[in-house]
Amino acid sequence: MDKQTEAKTKFNFGDFYAKLGPLVALIVLIILVSILNFSFLDPLNLLNLLRQVSINALIAFGMEFVILTGGIDLSVGSILALSGAFTAQLVLMGVPAFFAFLIGMVTGGIFGALNGILIAYGKAAPFIATLATQTIFRGATYVFTNGNPITGAKMSSNFGFQFFGQGYLFGIPFPVYIMVLFYILAYVLLHRTTFGRKTYALGGNPRAAFVAGVKNNKMIIWVYTLAGFLSATAGMILTSRLASAQPDAGVAYEMDAIAAVVLGGTSLAGGKGKMFGTLIGALIIGVLNNGMNLLGISSFYQQIVKGIVILVAVLLDRKQAKK
Amino acid sequence: MDKQTEAKTKFNFGDFYAKLGPLVALIVLIILVSILNFSFLDPLNLLNLLRQVSINALIAFGMEFVILTGGIDLSVGSILALSGAFTAQLVLMGVPAFFAFLIGMVTGGIFGALNGILIAYGKAAPFIATLATQTIFRGATYVFTNGNPITGAKMSSNFGFQFFGQGYLFGIPFPVYIMVLFYILAYVLLHRTTFGRKTYALGGNPRAAFVAGVKNNKMIIWVYTLAGFLSATAGMILTSRLASAQPDAGVAYEMDAIAAVVLGGTSLAGGKGKMFGTLIGALIIGVLNNGMNLLGISSFYQQIVKGIVILVAVLLDRKQAKK
Amino acid sequence: MEIDMQHISKSFGPNVVLKDVNFSVTGGEVHALMGENGAGKSTMMNILTGLLEPNGGVIKVDGQETHFANALEAEQHGIAFIHQEMNNFVEMPVLDNMFLNKEIKSRWGFIDNDKMKALANASLDRLGMKVNLERPIGELSVGQQQMIEIAKSLMTDAKVIIMDEPTAALTENEIQKLFTVIKSLKAQGVGIIYISHRMEELFAISDRVTVMRDGLTINTYKTAETNVQQIVHDMVGRDLGDFYPDRNPKFGDTMIKVNGLTSRGVFKDISFAVRSGEILAFSGLMGAGRTEIMRAIFGIDKLDAGTIEINGETVQISNPNEAIAHNVGFLTEDRKSEGLILDDSIADNIDLPSIDGFTKHGLIDRKADREFVELLMKRLTVKATSADEEAGSLSGGNQQKVVLAKWVGSGSQVLILDEPTRGVDVGAKREIYDLMNELTDRGTAIIMVSSDLDEVLGFSDNIAVVYEGQLMGIVPTATASQESVMTLATGGER
């Protein structure tokens, strides 16, 4: 094989993109937007942007694990809504914000575990299992909320509750801290622990992982639990930010999260990708949304531009070609 | 994994389900609904049901080919909307209905071919490529329609145009004939021609198929073209039926089509499945929607029930386990 | 350590693989396990290491009845397993592969890469290997990957090492290194279970041989007290006579002629011709570029320069479809990834390259198609319950025959066979040679790429030798010797 590798080394754009491409794409995008509208670089706008990104980023961190195992989770948006509704209800019932959040996040993890069990023990394809639970969790959210947003004075007057999504610490929006914290945790978990290694192994070659003594089923369940937990965390930010739990919160969020993961250079086939890439992917989407708004591009064209950007990034990253 | 395979062999329910399960599930469902609400069996209801099913079924026939190659097409709903809008515009411009339909369907095929080219030559993962074109085609629809439904006297007074989706022939809704016609064509194409054999080969092992002389890229493009064409055909029915082209027509239709394919026993991993199963899958979803409406089940619970039915069917069909 | 497997039985559904097999190994010995493809050798080892559950029988380790829940547990008890199918994560670095699921952790629970690197390097040193541990393992040659697999087992302080066809992808040089290591392990009291289809190897290193067939243990011998004929007889249940059938070729016109084939960085200026009725063997060290040449001829890879003539006509082949149209067939070296659609039926595999010929009014003529498939199955004696059986459920030898059937059926007049007998047992090998004879008798031109020098010398008409992407020469088999071919293959003078 050496000869071929050699022949390739001159300049392999695919390889280059996988390593640095997403970052370069992000920088190019930022430069472009800044030139076209100078106020993009206003610190306040950047802080806003980071806050906007935080929700998608958190979901994407979990999605990264899922996709690395070769799976996919379409139910993240519904989990976000359902756990958000639980938390809102708890706050209305007088539960202190901190515990309400904690319970909401754990509930999200439990929903995720359910996905994991269906996939690990039920042997259901992740796509279809989570498509089904997407519908189920969404229906459950409507039933639980009776179709109405959950809101009330106990929420809009509760400082702790509001702080999570709306607050500022040293002038920086609190959700940004949460995003950074979970990025570090996810990064360490994926790249510095055996859990991360097993995640890659599972996606790279599940049979071989099994042979190497990896408990595939257990791993799958944990990975989906993590995805559920992180989606619920994003749900906490959203619920707090809107001071209300919307029954239709998070619809189609899975798509943005998947796009972030893929833009970050992770292969949908599993086994290949970096947490850093996913962070960059989420930022690309965020800059794109924010930038197009600042540039005043009509929402119809925004969709077209967004689709094209995803397409271009993915075409540059032809690594899938080898599969 | 081996330990599990082993335990299953005595009576392999998975195998049974793959062969007859979907049909049995459909029959059980029909019996259940009929007992709970007798008017379900009313011939008029059954005709309605078939007409309602026709749109999803047409899309699902195309999706079956795509999924058999190991791909997926998330853009079908957007193609439906965009080609529907074109056709409506053409009719308004005075183009005879027949040609307007034809052009609309061919346009759909061209959009599908675009997906195919991105996947075949761009080597983009089907999921992400069609996710991007979903957004792009939808945006294009909004731009084209300027966000307004396209409608007008030329449409509501044009018999040919209205007949396609609203008409009856010998008492049976015309869309039902279209569904049956395309079912037969799709069935023959998949099970009786070399095109079908190559579709399976591509999904079973693309590299082996290539070495055996299959032109993978050409096949991929044709398969997505077919999916686009059939989605556009569904779009013609919908546009004619509503006598108007809605810019947001077909949103999330890909999910119902994929569910139909999977309920019909086709493996999302590709290479395995039957056209008959997909027809049954589409009918299951149709009976479910129609039946739950007849039974007056609240739309909140409808989602939960639908999710559970998909889940149960998929858990029974453990064929994916082997992958 | 002493391992004793007694009365092991195992079925997969209706397929009874092991009826009653006994096998044992003691510290300090090399015990070879022999049997045809599908005899159940790997299955025995999977049972020993907890990867499969036996239906019956007991496993005793040092006299104690034992049952491992999984491979990791077996390894922790001192049994290392070098698998036949490489269990690699191609995208992951070599280091991560070597330590998967047994990573060394620092005090804080994080992975300690430095410690792991030191250990990995120490083990690779024993095999005289130098590898960049950060590289994705998939970028290494199959041989190197195999060596790493061996290095992995050396890291574990194993008392018994199972080697399931460890040399299938190794070069002569690497095999010798492996044998040196095996000898030193033996001296340290490590027991080794050795599985291989290469007869010469077991006579080189084993102390005992056990042969299994039809789910039973046929015999266990001291290696010194038996011979090849005896073992082959036990394996296939009859005498095979000569290992290689005679060649009585009648050469006709030149069927394929290539000129100056070049693919930059892979091979350069390759020219040769093959006549009808001829077997031209391609010999060379592993990685010499033979497979790449054949892939380029068949249109899978791109050529940078050169021409191809078939039947005297210059042709353009830019994909396999066009090669097939010119009646070229190609049995790829890796039948699982490129030769077969494992989930599809035998029938669907065999007729795939020919399917366009079976259309009537645009539809497949199913009757003609089925007759075609059944004829081929019979002709190649594919052992299967029916043409509808999944190709993936066949034994290796039978899978190979299905791939051959596919190319015989497509009417190949030029047939390229890349390692046609690799991993195939002696009985099936013999059947493949007989078939090749029959094809050449009917005028087919065969190109046989083989890394088995015995086979090259024993069953070809001419030998082309490739060294580092260059054709060193073509010699008539009749005048060739092991030494002369090896000299060319290692870049010696022409």
Place this chain on the structure above:
Amino acid sequence: AVSLTPPSFGNKQVTKKAKDKLKVGVSLSTLSNPFFVSLRNGINDVAKKNGTTTEVFDAQNDSSKQSSDIEDLIQKKVDVIIINPVDSDAIVPAVKDANNAGIPVIACDRGSNGGKLLTTVASDNVKAGQMAADYMKSKLPKNAPVAVLEGTPGADAAIQRGKGFDQHAKNYLKVITKQSADFDRAKGLSTMENVLQAHSDIQGVFAQNDEMALGAVKAINNPSMVVVSIDGEPQGLTAVKQGKISGDIAQSPKVEGELAIKAAYKHYEGKKVAKNIASPIHLVTKENVDQYR
């Protein structure tokens, strides 16, 4: 260091500004419903006439996107934000953000349940539901069985129209089924087909918007069926003219938009703007439809 307000904004309180100097930010709930396209047109037409710049964002029915959109509008330092909320509760923090930035906010079509608003331009959805019930009562005998096609679950308009309808329908009409059709035409059609199948005896249908009604009428063959809906969008009015829809409680999305931007002008002329500006609703029937088309 801990607070709910962003770090200092240059609060430039301007009270007067010429129309052609004004920059108006608009955040709409969705542009995939013609109703809001009309609303946007109302704003844009007036703006164009006066040389005002507008910046229109489409939240695609997602509250969280809407709050991002509003952040971006604040960032663009528009002079006023016209908000058509996806949800009246979820919009509150975004309204407060605008308040903090010193940008006046006008709510349009739907209100905000908190924050400081310059004014709310809306038609009364509860009242619209009541009017729909009243009209249906006038057309049907007591205890006539009727069906309701509800809008998107959770949408303000759906909840309030349902509430208004129920208030006035009870004790007279027999609502035998309520099904959601998501304010969508295609769903209105298939849901109606199924409803008719289950309850062939129904005599009236209340569709909570025109889109669903336009779908539903395609499923209805009975000419005496009383279909009542809300919106008064052009295609709805055509259906009224044709007698397919018996009564349509017409709001005037275009007028709503016009009123909203005119309120902004008034504010920047230094005049006081009323807390609530009612956008008119009327019952449109075959008899008076030509007035409204």
